[in-house]
Amino acid sequence: MVLLSGGLDSATVLALAREQGFACHCLSFDYGQRHRVELAAAELVARAGGASSWRTAMLDLRAFGGSALTAELAVPKDRSHEAMGADIPLTYVPARNTIFLAFALGLAEVNQSRALFFGANAVDYSGYPDCRPAFVAAFEELANLATKLGVTAATPAERIRVHAPLIGLSKAQIVREGTRLGVDYALTWSCYDPVPAGDGQGRHGPWAACGRCDSCALRRRGFVEAGVPDPTRYVAR
Numbered sequence: 001m002v003l004l005s006g007g008l009d010s011a012t013v014l015a016l017a018r019e020q021g022f023a024c025h026c027l028s029f030d031y032g033q034r035h036r037v038e039l040a041a042a043e044l045v046a047r048a049g050g051a052s053s054w055r056t057a058m059l060d061l062r063a064f065g066g067s068a069l070t071a072e073l074a075v076p077k078d079r080s081h082e083a084m085g086a087d088i089p090l091t092y093v094p095a096r097n098t099i100f101l102a103f104a105l106g107l108a109e110v111n112q113s114r115a116l117f118f119g120a121n122a123v124d125y126s127g128y129p130d131c132r133p134a135f136v137a138a139f140e141e142l143a144n145l146a147t148k149l150g151v152t153a154a155t156p157a158e159r160i161r162v163h164a165p166l167i168g169l170s171k172a173q174i175v176r177e178g179t180r181l182g183v184d185y186a187l188t189w190s191c192y193d194p195v196p197a198g199d200g201q202g203r204h205g206p207w208a209a210c211g212r213c214d215s216c217a218l219r220r221r222g223f224v225e226a227g228v229p230d231p232t233r234y235v236a237r
Helices: 008-019 037-048 096-111 133-146 171-180 214-226
Strands: 025-030 053-058 115-117 161-163
Touching: 008 037, 008 115, 008 171, 025 037, 025 096, 037 053, 096 115, 096 133, 133 161, 171 214
Parallel strands: 025 053, 115 161
Antiparallel strands: none
8 A cells, every 4th residue: 555645755655665566556635635736646646656556535634624735824935944844834734644544554454455655754854743753663553453454463474564665765865766766756746835837738737836835845955956857847946
């Protein structure tokens, strides 16, 4: 099972899982996010990445709000790299990775899948608590305690594993790894606050990346530091 947002990180995770020989079943979420263009990107990435299947689960996290991605709150813009790591920003969606992994765990039981992959990153990220190694380890323990698949595992090899292969990589290292694996980053979407481009051109139709949110800043910096051309369509540079 691969959590696939349509972004740079999850596209790289899909490629890494495929390289390891996994048949990858991808799961995306329509959760009321303001940047739903990412769902179209996720479908493109799943097809190009050789996924065995791709589906979207519906849930509405707008019922809780509390995030600039699910409520009428301004997305932080033009922050320094240091500021991004200094606090937990408004773009943090409460308990999102826990909720998404729980959905993936349920589907994994149905599919008899013992491997869950997602793109948590503890280096170049915006201070999210559910992107840390401690969270990954804790959820893996929960998965093996809370499921039939976990409690009936006869050997350690049959236990459920939560894979976060990008956890210790910088964004530049992720870009280099994805480039090595042939990931088409032009298909991916990272921007928190899409801007109408007006001409309907490009892989994402009329939408362009704002170029000013934390996600755009981290993505752009990653390509620059990796020495890889950035295919992203930004409004602001």
